[in-house]
Amino acid sequence: GENVEQHPSTLSVQEGDSAVIKCTYSDSASNYFPWYKQELGKRPQLIIDIRSNVGEKKDQRIAVTLNKTAKHFSLHITETQPEDSAVYFCAPNKFYFGSGTKLNVKP
Amino acid sequence: ETGVTQTPRHLVMGMTNKKSLKCEQHLGHNAMYWYKQSAKKPLELMFVYNFKEQTENNSVPSRFSPECPNSSHLFLHLHTLQPEDSALYLCASSPKGPTSGNDEQFFGPGTRLTVL
Numbered sequence: 001g002e003n004v005e006q007h008p009s010t011l012s013v014q015e016g017d018s019a020v021i022k023c024t025y026s027d028s029a030s031n032y033f034p035w036y037k038q039e040l041g042k043r044p045q046l047i048i049d050i051r052s053n054v055g056e057k058k059d060q061r062i063a064v065t066l067n068k069t070a071k072h073f074s075l076h077i078t079e080t081q082p083e084d085s086a087v088y089f090c091a092p093n094k095f096y097f098g099s100g101t102k103l104n105v106k107p
Numbered sequence: 108e109t110g111v112t113q114t115p116r117h118l119v120m121g122m123t124n125k126k127s128l129k130c131e132q133h134l135g136h137n138a139m140y141w142y143k144q145s146a147k148k149p150l151e152l153m154f155v156y157n158f159k160e161q162t163e164n165n166s167v168p169s170r171f172s173p174e175c176p177n178s179s180h181l182f183l184h185l186h187t188l189q190p191e192d193s194a195l196y197l198c199a200s201s202p203k204g205p206t207s208g209n210d211e212q213f214f215g216p217g218t219r220l221t222v223l
Contacts, residue, residue, distance in 0.1 A: 034211065043197065043214040044150070089150055094205050095140055095163070095212070097150035 006090055006098035013080050014106050021101045023090030024072040033066055033073045036089045036097075044089060048075070080105045109133055111215035113198050119221045120188065128183040128218045130198030138204040139181040140212065141173060145194040156181060157204040188222045195219050 003026040013019050023033075034049035050057045050064045050073065057064050061080075066073040073092065077084055085105045090098040111132045120126050132139065141153040155163035156175040170192075172184040181198055195217045201210040 032210070036212075043216050044212075045214070046211045049211065087149070091212075094210065095152050095155060097152075100149040 004090065004092060004096055004098045006101050008101060009099065010102045010104070012104045012106065015080060015082060017080055019075075019077045019080055019084070019103055019105075021075045021088055021090075021103070022072055023074070023092060023098050025092035026071065027093050028071065030071075030092045032092075032094070033064065034091050035062075035064060035075045036091065037086045038089065038100075039086045047088075077103075082107050111198060111200055111213050113196075113215040113218050115218060116216065117219045117221075119223065120185070121223050122188060122190070124188075125184070125186040127185065128196055128198075128220075130181040130183075130215055132179055132181075132198075132200040132213070132215075134200060134202070134213060136200035136202050136213070137178055138201045138210070139175060139178070140199040140201070141181065141183055142197040142199065143194050144197055144217070150197075153183075155205055157206070162205055185220075188220075190222050193220055193222045 005024045007022050031052040035047055036044040037047045038044040048059050048062050048064050050066050055066055061078050063076040082105050087100045087102050089100050114129045138157045140155050143151045152165045153167045154173045159175045170187050174182040197217045198215040199212040201212045203210045
C-alpha cells in the first residue's frame with residue numbers, strides 16, 4: 001500500500017489549547033483526504049474530510065488544511081476539550097490509514 | 108442496531124478451532140472491508156470487496172479466508188490461527204467503492220478476537 005505517515009504519534013495538550021496533527025503521503029493521485037476519530041473502545045468515525053480542489057475546510061472547532069504540492073494535510077483542533085481525547089487517523093489513499101495519533105487533552 | 112453490525116463482539120478460540128466472523132451493512136453500500144487493529148499496527152487493511160468481488164488482498168495469510176455472498180454481508184473465516192492473530196477485527200463499508208477515490212468509510216463495532 002501507499003506510504004502514509006502521521007506525526008506526532010502522541011500529543012498531550014492542556015484544555016483550551018490547540019492541537020495539530022500532520023499526515024504525509026506518497027501517492028500523487030490521492031484526491032480525498034479524510035480524518036477519522038476513534039474514542040477508546042469505540043469504532044473509528046469520520047470527523048472531517050477535504051477534496052483535492054480545496055485548500056482548507058473548517059467545521060466549528062476542527063479544520064483540515066491541504067498542501068497537495070508537498071503531499072501533506074493537517075488536522076487542526078482549536079479550544080480543545082477533554083472529549084477530544086482519542087486516536088486520530090488520516091487515510092489519504094482510500095483504505096490505507098496512517099499509524100494514528102493519540103491525543104490527550106488534560107482538564 | 109443500524110449501520111454496520113458485527114457478530115460476535117467477542118471470540119476466544121484455540122489454535123485448532125475454526126470460527127467465522129460476520130459483518131452486515133444496512134446502508135446500501137457497494138464496498139466492504141476487513142481491517143485488523145492491534146497495538147502494533149493500528150488500522151491494517153486486510154481485504155476489500157467491491158460489488159461482491161475481491162479487489163484487494165493485503166498479503167493476508169491463508170488462515171484468514173473472506174467471503175462476500177452479496178454486497179450486504181461479509182464473512183471472515185478463521186482456521187489454524189496463531190496467538191499473534193489476537194486483535195480487534197473491524198468491518199467497514201463505503202457507498203461508492205474503492206474506485207471512486209473519495210468515499211467515507213463506515214465502521215462496525217468490531218470483534219475482539221483472542222487466540223489461545
